[in-house]
Amino acid sequence: MSEELAAPLRAGVQALGLDLDDAQQQQLLDFLALLHKWNRVYNLTALREPREMLTHHLLDSLAAVRPLRCHAQPLLEQGRAPRLLDVGSGGGLPGVVFSICCPDIEVHCVDTVAKKAAFIQQAAASLRLPNLRGIHARVETLAGPYDVVSSRAFASLADFTAWSRDALAPNGVWLAMKGKLPQDEITALPADVQVFHVEPLHVPQLQAERCIVWLRPA
Ligand SMILES: C[S@@+](CC[C@H](N)C(=O)[O-])C[C@H]1O[C@@H](n2cnc3c(N)ncnc32)[C@H](O)[C@@H]1O
Numbered sequence: 001m002s003e004e005l006a007a008p009l010r011a012g013v014q015a016l017g018l019d020l021d022d023a024q025q026q027q028l029l030d031f032l033a034l035l036h037k038w039n040r041v042y043n044l045t046a047l048r049e050p051r052e053m054l055t056h057h058l059l060d061s062l063a064a065v066r067p068l069r070c071h072a073q074p075l076l077e078q079g080r081a082p083r084l085l086d087v088g089s090g091g092g093l094p095g096v097v098f099s100i101c102c103p104d105i106e107v108h109c110v111d112t113v114a115k116k117a118a119f120i121q122q123a124a125a126s127l128r129l130p131n132l133r134g135i136h137a138r139v140e141t142l143a144g145p146y147d148v149v150s151s152r153a154f155a156s157l158a159d160f161t162a163w164s165r166d167a168l169a170p171n172g173v174w175l176a177m178k179g180k181l182p183q184d185e186i187t188a189l190p191a192d193v194q195v196f197h198v199e200p201l202h203v204p205q206l207q208a209e210r211c212i213v214w215l216r217p218a
Contacts, residue, residue, distance in 0.1 A: 009058065012055075016062055028062075028100055082106070083106045090153075093153075117137075142166065143166055149164045157182065158190065173215065178212070199212040
């Protein structure tokens with residue numbers, strides 16, 4: 001599988017302007033192979049075809065890496081190791097991809113389903129990712145503090161921010177990966193949550209609208 005996926009992955013990485021070395025690209029392919037292998041047992045994704053998983057999951061998550069790195073850069077320049085919590089991570093999207101591409105960010109993936117959190121732990125061990133951890137919990141029970149709290153295909157913006165608020169560091173931000181601009185969800189946010197940026201994303205090899213909604217406590 002690795003060979004036929006390596007070329008479209010390389011092309012996608014290049015289109016996104018990401019500097020990922022060969023070892024990181026191999027880790028991404030190995031992650032995809034793990035996802036494919038364990039999907040039936042762990043029920044990680046509805047997608048069954050590796051080529052589809054590459055575009056809809058890997059490249060889709062990779063599109064958020066540059067925005068995340070830009071956000072983390074000032075923290076790194078202050079000599080701090082940023083901490084990120086990926087909420088409702090499921091099979092590790094985007095958390096495992098972030099952990100592979102940003103080795104200087106500590107990534108925790110939380111999910112209520114024990115076997116999904118176990119899969120993340122297994123991925124951390126077999127892909128040798130010391131900055132990755134799977135946590136079996138409801139996000140509402142986590143205290144953090146995390147500099148970035150991310151989610152993809154998780155919940156409405158109002159629920160995502162309410163449930164993960166206690167996990168956010170005082171100057172922390174939420175990174176919500178969405179499809180089309182979710183104007184209704186933005187309108188429904190409470191007054192104490194502020195959208196400070198909506199960042200359109202282009203996912204290579206995928207004709208679909210994507211964006212990141214960046215939020216912080218008001
Ligand atoms: C639709 S899946 C999305 C998985 C992944 N983020 C993706 O993009 O493929 C949503 C995940 O959220 C998890 N989940 C639901 N409520 C949760 C909560 N309160 N705390 C943590 N995880 C939760 C579910 O178990 C499920 O794995």
